[in-house]
Amino acid sequence: xxxxxxxxxxxxxxxxxxxFWAHGYEATSMSRLLKAMGIQKGSFYNAFGSKxxxxxxxxxxxxxxxxxxxRELTRGKAAVAALRAHFDALYEDCISPQGHRGCMLLNCxxxxxxxxxxxxxxxxxxxxNHEKILHDLILEGQKTGEIDRNLDAGATAKTMMALVMxxxxxxxxxxxxxxxxTLADQAIRLVTPTDART
Amino acid sequence: xxxxxxxxxxxxxxxxxxxFWAHGYEATSMSRLLKAMGIQKGSFYNAFGSKxxxxxxxxxxxxxxxxxxxRELTRGKAAVAALRAHFDALYEDCISPQGHRGCMLLNCxxxxxxxxxxxxxxxxxxxxNHEKILHDLILEGQKTGEIDRNLDAGATAKTMMALVMxxxxxxxxxxxxxxxxTLADQAIRLVTPTDART
DNA sequence: TCCGGTTTGTACCGATCGGTCAATACTCAT
DNA sequence: ATGAGTATTGACCGATCGGTACAAACCGGA
Numbered sequence: 001x002x003x004x005x006x007x008x009x010x011x012x013x014x015x016x017x018x019x020f021w022a023h024g025y026e027a028t029s030m031s032r033l034l035k036a037m038g039i040q041k042g043s044f045y046n047a048f049g050s051k052x053x054x055x056x057x058x059x060x061x062x063x064x065x066x067x068x069x070x071r072e073l074t075r076g077k078a079a080v081a082a083l084r085a086h087f088d089a090l091y092e093d094c095i096s097p098q099g100h101r102g103c104m105l106l107n108c109x110x111x112x113x114x115x116x117x118x119x120x121x122x123x124x125x126x127x128x129n130h131e132k133i134l135h136d137l138i139l140e141g142q143k144t145g146e147i148d149r150n151l152d153a154g155a156t157a158k159t160m161m162a163l164v165m166x167x168x169x170x171x172x173x174x175x176x177x178x179x180x181x182t183l184a185d186q187a188i189r190l191v192t193p194t195d196a197r198t
Numbered sequence: 199x200x201x202x203x204x205x206x207x208x209x210x211x212x213x214x215x216x217x218f219w220a221h222g223y224e225a226t227s228m229s230r231l232l233k234a235m236g237i238q239k240g241s242f243y244n245a246f247g248s249k250x251x252x253x254x255x256x257x258x259x260x261x262x263x264x265x266x267x268x269r270e271l272t273r274g275k276a277a278v279a280a281l282r283a284h285f286d287a288l289y290e291d292c293i294s295p296q297g298h299r300g301c302m303l304l305n306c307x308x309x310x311x312x313x314x315x316x317x318x319x320x321x322x323x324x325x326x327n328h329e330k331i332l333h334d335l336i337l338e339g340q341k342t343g344e345i346d347r348n349l350d351a352g353a354t355a356k357t358m359m360a361l362v363m364x365x366x367x368x369x370x371x372x373x374x375x376x377x378x379x380t381l382a383d384q385a386i387r388l389v390t391p392t393d394a395r396t
Numbered sequence: 397t398c399c400g401g402t403t404t405g406t407a408c409c410g411a412t413c414g415g416t417c418a419a420t421a422c423t424c425a426t
Numbered sequence: 427a428t429g430a431g432t433a434t435t436g437a438c439c440g441a442t443c444g445g446t447a448c449a450a451a452c453c454g455g456a
Contacts (some may be wrong), residue, residue, distance in 0.1 A: 006403070006452095024309055026224030041445080042407050047403090051444065059433055100312050109371040111222055111309040114298050123371050157366070159375060159384045165367050166360025173307040173321045179356060186357045228414055239415080240435055249414065 005051045012037045013093045017058030025055055025112050056118055063126035070133055079141025080191055087184040094171035094180045102172040134160045147191045156190050163187045210235045214257030215336050221301045224251055254316055260302045261324035277339030278389055285382040292369035292378045300370035332358045345389045353382055354388050361385045
């Protein structure tokens with residue numbers, strides 16, 4: 001093996017991902033992308049093939065990372081506590097300085113996915129994974145009796161997904177953090193007995 | 199007045215709006231835009247000034263139209279019936295052949311708004327208008343007793359907005375119509391007494 | 397030390413980007 | 427009929443688009 005790469009593939013993909021995340025696909029030009037990645041054109045095309053290919057890889061990488069973080073966050077917690085942790089973390093992320101980037105999967109869903117089948121597949125899978133985690137948590141909570149067994153777990157999980165999306169949209173469009181907080185609270189109320197509410 | 203325009207401004211803006219709506223801002227090139235509008239470059243710049251200006255105008259036009267349709271749809275109906283009509287219409291729109299275009303305001307919110315203050319202002323105003331209509335309907339329902347008076351009207355309106363966003367995202371990312379239907383149903387359940395549910 | 401194979405930097409590609417402009421087509425008031 | 431003044435046209439602009447080609451730089455093995 002005559003010569004090893006002068007840059008770390010994953011690290012470089014990470015930088016690319018952040019750029020796509022912040023600016024979207026179309027608004028990220030090659031020059032901007034290369035500057036962010038810190039490599040030259042030749043290296044880029046040699047290592048990755050095309051802008052679009054890199055986009056898909058960063059999208060996939062993003063989905064995997066978020067999925068991992070979510071699993072980590074909820075591991076070992078009781079259902080409602082796990083959901084609470086999830087929505088609290090999401091709220092913090094939304095109001096943080098980088099919160100304006102929103103969720104890369106959602107950005108992609110609305111900007112790119114409808115005319116890019118491969119991106120659409122990644123988005124669908126990412127959303128489905130997220131929804132399944134929420135669904136499983138609700139089912140588990142119902143099994144232990146934490147959560148009302150009459151609740152439609154599937155529909156509630158979808159509603160929670162909608163609330164997640166709402167939080168992302170409100171925060172990305174520059175709304176009052178209070179609006180985002182309200183949605184997070186509403187998500188928890190969905191799985192909290194009515195008589196326990198303040 | 200020496201010569202009148204050979205094309206109808208509003209009609210042409212309409213066509214431009216549909217193109218931006220379907221493809222987003224960045225992915226809509228001038229050539230594509232001009233072809234859709236059916237005019238030449240010179241006429242375009244003479245009449246409108248710039249691509250960006252046209253984008254803002256179509257965005258505003260879209261928001262006004264949707265607001266009008268929404269007011270029309272709910273006029274004279276009782277609160278819950280009005281909400282039902284709203285979410286039913288939204289569902290139909292989502293699963294219709296053009297449903298993949300989603301909501302132009304949301305598309306803009308995630309693609310453009312975070313780096314375009316003027317677009318962001320339009321999005322914020324559009325979302326606020328929509329939310330206010332839902333909010334007012336809920337308040338009215340509570341006044342007449344249709345809707346539980348203990349419900350937090352503001353939070354519920356925001357939740358409904360999130361459900362709207364969820365419906366748009368799910369449908370634009372190519373999901374099963376059933377997912378969209380579920381979210382619409384959940385919206386109505388928010389303002390329906392628990393014991394009246396099936 | 398030189399060779400084989402790989403990576404890297406950069407010049408360059410045609411296409412297209414959003415936008416300008418001068419010439420032309422046109423209508424109306426005089 | 428003519429001149430004022432606007433609308434339209436299409437050639438043209440420099441910049442930038444994503445992508446390619448290729449020579450120089452580099453390394454490990456012989």
